[in-house]
Amino acid sequence: MQDQTVRVTANRAISPDFLEVEFEWRRDFGLPAPGQFFELRITETTAPLLRRPYAFSGYDPDRQVAAMVYQVRGQSTQMLARREPGQTVRVLGPLGNAFGLDGRPEKVVAVAGGVGLGPILFAARDIAAAGSAVRVVAGFRTRDLIPDRGLWHGLETAVCTDDGSEGFAGNVVDHLRSLPAADLDGARLLACGPMPMLAATHRFAQERGLVCEVSVEEMMACGLGVCVGCVVERADGEMVRVCTDGPIFDSGVLAWT
Amino acid sequence: MQDQTVRVTANRAISPDFLEVEFEWRRDFGLPAPGQFFELRITETTAPLLRRPYAFSGYDPDRQVAAMVYQVRGQSTQMLARREPGQTVRVLGPLGNAFGLDGRPEKVVAVAGGVGLGPILFAARDIAAAGSAVRVVAGFRTRDLIPDRGLWHGLETAVCTDDGSEGFAGNVVDHLRSLPAADLDGARLLACGPMPMLAATHRFAQERGLVCEVSVEEMMACGLGVCVGCVVERADGEMVRVCTDGPIFDSGVLAWT
């Protein structure tokens, strides 16, 4: 884990909804693993005050460049979207744990909702490179919001749209349900996206007796485990911190209310 | 007076101390006159919160571009220095009154300290164009801080350095004192710079019986005359607002303590 001021090397829209930023990440900062995140700060101001957590969407060890897929939501992402190549940001990481809690699985279905796509593609590429079978399921509201397909080049990917305007008509869990049972047999599910999607994926995994790893989002102040702001409840009643005990959890250990 | 979001067209260092920014200023915003100022806002954040006042250093009615010379002091000027051509800022103006309180004088000595240089050169060029005699006196700490001389191209300009490393050795008032009395006879003094320099110029003008117009700086919150934060005292005891009653005052009407 390192705290560094680094140069942005690219920053561009990849869909009407998503942007992708690339930035220097020297090997000696620590190699980012899929599922891990970093805390980004736009400097020169105290508003926004806190850093924001973002999941890595890829890492190129040769160029020593990391990537992240994001969506403009508020002040911090607005300011990030205006950063041009050559300008700097501050990054602290890699933080948190990674997908593959229990060792690298043999067969994986990786499910993405919204900007969850970034870490899911990172994980899928990593798993495919290690020789495991992997299938990506990515959900979008409508066809116009689907990013450049080059993004998942080389990965078996099913696109779902809520309005049926392209690919599978329905959400990602509807799609899982539509798959032949054999396709999922013994598969590990990985999921990243909004809470309701994670909950639905978890329930589906329970029904089918599958292990499901979810990447959880919670408001974070520190990202370092000290403020105790980002807790979620486990099924056993313990409060655990998303930033240091997660963000990846076996969905079976969490309390889903 | 208009409040507008405009594009920066140029923004570059002109000395180790000074930068010059140029930005769109449509004729219908109102033509800036020398001595007038505008209030600039770096958007997207509430820190810095308040706009900052800056004096125009020039206006090109053909290109419809205004200019301003500035110095990086705090948060707002730091952020401004990072603005690249094509990016935007918000500007409100033209505000305040202009040099030439009492009509256009025949003979002018225009005295600048620090970033006071911007409005002084604007005034000098304007006065020269109108056919009056004008001489510029510009003070700097040392030779290395003197900007590109192209800035005062075509204007009779005396450079002073506090350490004598170039031009006249001493401050701008020392220089005035060194001039043959005839050079100043009947001249109007214009002065823009730090308060102690304005006070010294005022005293000099009193000694010689000259009229002296000073551009006064005070902390401003609104720039519009409503907060009553920017007041200075007149010799008659009245409090007047720098933003709307000034920023240019006949030095004789102010209380110099």
Add this chain to the structure above:
Amino acid sequence: MDLSVRIGKGVLKNPVGVASGTFGYGQEFAQVMDLDKLGAIYTKAISMEPRRGNPTPRIVETPSGMLNSIGLANVGVEKFVTDKIPFLAGLDTATVVNVVGTTMDDYCNVIKRLDDIDTVWGYEINLSCPNVEAGGIQFGTDAAMIEEITTRMRGVTEKPLMVKLSPNVTDIAEMARGAERGGADAVTCINTLVGMVIDTARQQTVIARKTGGLSGPAIRPIGVRMTHEVSRAISIPVVGIGGITNTDDALQYLLAGAKAVQVGTWNFVEPAASQDIAAGIADYMARHGIARIDDFAALLDRRKDG
């Protein structure tokens, strides 16, 4: 949909006003916005005699806020009547006169001088002044004193009377109850918090009078919280203020329990911001099926999704 707000015997056509001390007497802003879109203009504080105000520096910026120590500089009530009222009278918006004094009589005398003027819609009483008769303790930090001064002012006017509350207290709800008992028609919540900035190079406070009032977005969470607390403690309307910059901020105050709002410091940053907030509120009401301002009060934390 009805944007109007009833306060005592008066009605504001919409809930959005501009705060005392941040809008002068209206004139300066006419160049950049349409003043008739405002529900009310709260004037700079008016005292019986003109006041020069405090020495400079009077202003310093702080993170997402500012301190001011203007010292209630104003033209005095006579000049206000002759020089400022005529312009305000021509507007289609309520003129609420912010009143200050150093004795209870002072306050009453300002009101008496103005009460016959039709175009003075009502009063907002600024209690963050030292009471010279009570050894200089601020009018606004003692509930009994608030009740007494409100009662006395109530005796001299039937026009809407709002009491502006200081946030520099342990229990602001108690202060509000004092105002309500004294007969106020509304309370304004909040005035500035006392703050200090030190120039470490010069080893001096930046503000000449050492402390100043903190305003701006920095204090918004405090204003919203106090509005929430006060609106649950009294039954007269609360006018919410502190750090409002846009429609969303104004809606926070309305959801917290305010019936009207004021934009203060932000007028310095975006002079035309206030004119769009009333329209923004109307738009929100339309989208959420809210028929009138009074209906905001019941919306917060119904936890329909829980």
Add this chain to the structure above:
Amino acid sequence: MDLSVRIGKGVLKNPVGVASGTFGYGQEFAQVMDLDKLGAIYTKAISMEPRRGNPTPRIVETPSGMLNSIGLANVGVEKFVTDKIPFLAGLDTATVVNVVGTTMDDYCNVIKRLDDIDTVWGYEINLSCPNVEAGGIQFGTDAAMIEEITTRMRGVTEKPLMVKLSPNVTDIAEMARGAERGGADAVTCINTLVGMVIDTARQQTVIARKTGGLSGPAIRPIGVRMTHEVSRAISIPVVGIGGITNTDDALQYLLAGAKAVQVGTWNFVEPAASQDIAAGIADYMARHGIARIDDFAALLDRRKDG
């Protein structure tokens, strides 16, 4: 030049500490900074029993600040002794334990449990909790209650005892005097201000428990002002805190009258910031010919240039 600070029977090697609740128990920050550069680590609040804390969301950002409603989640004193003390004991910096409870006995019991442990340097008493024996009013908003609880704690320890003051009061100097009368060795000034943020889309407060404590640069002017006020009202040292991000901010507190400072929320933004502030203060002292921390007190507003 001497950077050390005497508080009661203890000495801090330099005036810069990290605030309770913003630094965990130190361990997490060892990766990004040199903890031995700190004068003190103020631990997360410790209560007799472990506490789960409040429901989430517990945190929301505000302009140049944040609200937190962690609810004093902590591991409890026993686990603190077994799991956290060993790491802290290995550091060359003072461990100040921040203590909470809901009865006066609670507070005293935490201190009794810890007092024999050599590496516990002293205590900081967090009074922004409801006193269940006094109908839930906060310990920190009543000077008599502050005096009483301080007296009781003074009875069980000779170690440095600091009382942390709440800014949510009309007269913080009076609270400080209560602590001084009770026998405190210092006061910490300030804890968080109560604030609220409303999510207008969901018509809910963002914080699950509705209100949270406002901290960060937004409150710095309030902290500096209260430090100025308090340090003139008592003769025991004041530890200044609120919105400190760098040396200049820390110097504002020292010039206002503080003898030591704490960095809080800013640890989340720049985790290593605190380690450089002591050096920054030393540098300033060298440039201004200030021999010891005590000499800061006399510098403000001498108006040498006036």
